[in-house]
Amino acid sequence: MSITAKEAEIIEEMDLFGDWQEKFGYVIDHGKALPAMEDALRVDENIVHGCQNKVYIVSAFDGTLVHYTADSEAQIPRGLLSMLIRVFENEKPEDILTADLQFIDKAGIRDNLSMQRSNGLEAMIRRMKMEAAKYIKN
Numbered sequence: 001m002s003i004t005a006k007e008a009e010i011i012e013e014m015d016l017f018g019d020w021q022e023k024f025g026y027v028i029d030h031g032k033a034l035p036a037m038e039d040a041l042r043v044d045e046n047i048v049h050g051c052q053n054k055v056y057i058v059s060a061f062d063g064t065l066v067h068y069t070a071d072s073e074a075q076i077p078r079g080l081l082s083m084l085i086r087v088f089e090n091e092k093p094e095d096i097l098t099a100d101l102q103f104i105d106k107a108g109i110r111d112n113l114s115m116q117r118s119n120g121l122e123a124m125i126r127r128m129k130m131e132a133a134k135y136i137k138n
Contacts, residue, residue: 003095006087007103014107023112024076030086031079037071050123052116053077057124059131065090066132070124080109080121088128096132101125 017023041058048055053074060067068085072078087103088096104110110118 003087003091003099004102007101007106010083010086010103011107014109020108020112023108027079027083027109028075029079030082031072031075031077034071034078034082034085035069037069041069042071048120048123048127050126051077051120053120055081055120055124057081057127057131059128059134061093061135064092066093066096066135068128068131076113076117077120077124081124084124084128088132091132093132093135097129097136 014023014026017026037056037058042056046056046058048057051072053072055070055072055077057068057070059069066088068089070081070085072081083103084101087099087101091099104121110121113121
């Protein structure tokens with residue numbers, strides 16, 4: 001499934017909810033499905049700077065596709081991470097780098113985050129793209 005198709009799924013799912021309380025409940029529930037990160041990966045080099053809460057992101061590459069492991073101590077960032085992983089997981093590095101992530105605005109996510117959380121979301125996206133960039137051969 002393409003990044004665009006995954007984004008469309010998320011937009012469609014979020015449209016099912018009537019208000020932002022329900023939508024944030026969806027984001028939080030999404031985060032509950034995110035597997036816990038091993039303690040060995042919770043090191044300074046994996047911290048995403050610019051987030052209000054501690055957020056960790058690491059990646060792996062199987063020669064074709066990028067795979068992410070991520071976690072946060074807070075529910076909303078954890079849910080946002082889970083959604084980003086859903087969109088970026090098992091994608092080519094080039095596709096991750098060129099993705100514009102329209103679902104964030106089309107689903108109204110950015111409009112309903114505090115400035116700090118919005119900045120943190122942007123930091124997560126930058127980090128995930130930076131991780132993908134490591135795997136592109138020049």
